[in-house]
Amino acid sequence: MPLASSRQGAATLAGAPAAPRARPPAAKTESAKMSEAPDNPSAGIPQRTLTRRHFVAGAGAAAVSFTILKPGSVWGAEANEKINLGLIGCGGRGRWIANLFQKHGGYNVSAVFDYFQDRADAAGEKLQAPAASRFTGLSGYKRLLEQKVDAVAIESPPYFHPMQAADAVDAGKHVYLAKPIAVDAPGCQTIAASGQKATAKKLCFLADFQTRAHPAYQEAVKRVHDGMIGRLISGEAAYFCDLYFKAMDAEYRKNAGQPEARLRAWAVDRVLSGDLITEQNIHALDVAAWILNAEPISAYGSGGRARDYLGDCWDHFAVIFYYPNNVLLSFSSKQVGFGYDDIMCRVYGDKGTIDTHYAGKVWVRSDEDAFNGDSANLYEVGAVNNIATFHHSVTSGDYSNPTVAPSVRSNLTTILGRMAAYGRREVTWADMLRKNEKFEFPTNGLKA
Secondary structure (H helix, E strand, C coil): CCCCCCCCCCCCCCCCCCCCCCCCCCCCCCCCCECCCCCCCCCCCCCCCCCHHHHHCCCECCCCEECCCECCEECCEECCCCEEEEEECCCHHHHHHHHHHHHHCCEEEEEEECCCHHHHHHHHHHHCCCHHHEECCCCHHHHHHCCCCEEEEECCCHHHHHHHHHHHHHCCCEEEEECCCCCCHHHHHHHHHHHHHHHHCCCCEEEECCHHHCHHHHHHHHHHHCCCCCCEEEEEEEEEECCCCHHHHHHHHHCCCCHHHHHHCHHHCHHHHCCHHHHCCHHHHHHHHHHHCCCCCEEEEEEECCCCCCCCCCCEEEEEEEEHHHEEEEEEEEECCCCCCEEEEEEEECCEEEEEECCCEEEEEECCCEEEEECCCHHHHHHHHHHHHHHHHHHHCCCCCCCHHHHHHHHHHHHHHHHHHHHCCEEEHHHHHHHCCCCCCCCCCCCC
């Protein structure tokens, strides 16, 4: 996708604002992908409504891998046989999503990778991947790509996503990629290039945003784009959740500053995660970007840290995004405190409003029409739908890869907001692309 601003106007929206509520009943927050999550993400949670934070908390990074040589065959097998998947990243989320791939019925998890041996073995045993097909070390995923797998789903710490996805495409594998797709602008451009290369090589490349795969969100946004709420005026987006990643912080304190300790505690590490606004808050900002259908011209922001973690991530952000046609979007987030969880986006048009809440109500209302939807269990439903779409794309030979460009745009939007907040100043989209700031993670002392 072109990374320069198109300066096109945003789409129209509509919906009815929801009344504020303490601790909304629907799942609202997302937590770590790696070491904190148990095999059952809801294990140990008190019997009350399951929030997104609890559902995903601490889940580890993982990737599923599989490649179809052509629509009629998978490594020489008939099309009705299962697609071989390689799991890259074996933390809680990796194991969880690999289980969903297996439940689909069209996949076989035949190889796994994680930097840490204990995680690779735990996932391999659970998924029944042979010991010889469990790979570790920084470059272990490359050995996985040499196996007879048909595709990769990448759930590792976001810092590694661009490199792992590019190598997978080069190896002829289809790619199922977790959000965020990258932690910096160069990484986003690498993903954009990999998506284009995948299409040219007749490979599938899907970015896993759950909201975009949910029927209620799809219908609501379609109505906005069809003009139901008229000309867009302004909007607001937010990602509020309680304090978490405590287990990662506790683990990191044992060997603070050591590369392996940073890998274990990647979600509180700015370089490995992209910080809160990119790693987690992208869910809210992606919905805003989807509705507005444009990239921001500039952003002004601030934020900071209130929790006493040793990691260098911030725990709250506040950003104003300036969009084409004088559309303003106000964004705020927090990952500290207690008592209120919500992932929302609300946009106002001159004829109506759209109001969305992750795993909650999704509404569009105008002076002439209304849509009332619900996105209960969105975290799992969205992933299940994406897994099914990925399977269909691979087996039917659909290499259009429509999720790549909007995912790059949303990821860059979070990076623009992060730059503005860090500098406490206005930063333009053009400035961000021109600076092209790259994050670096030193690998000295890590096993290859």
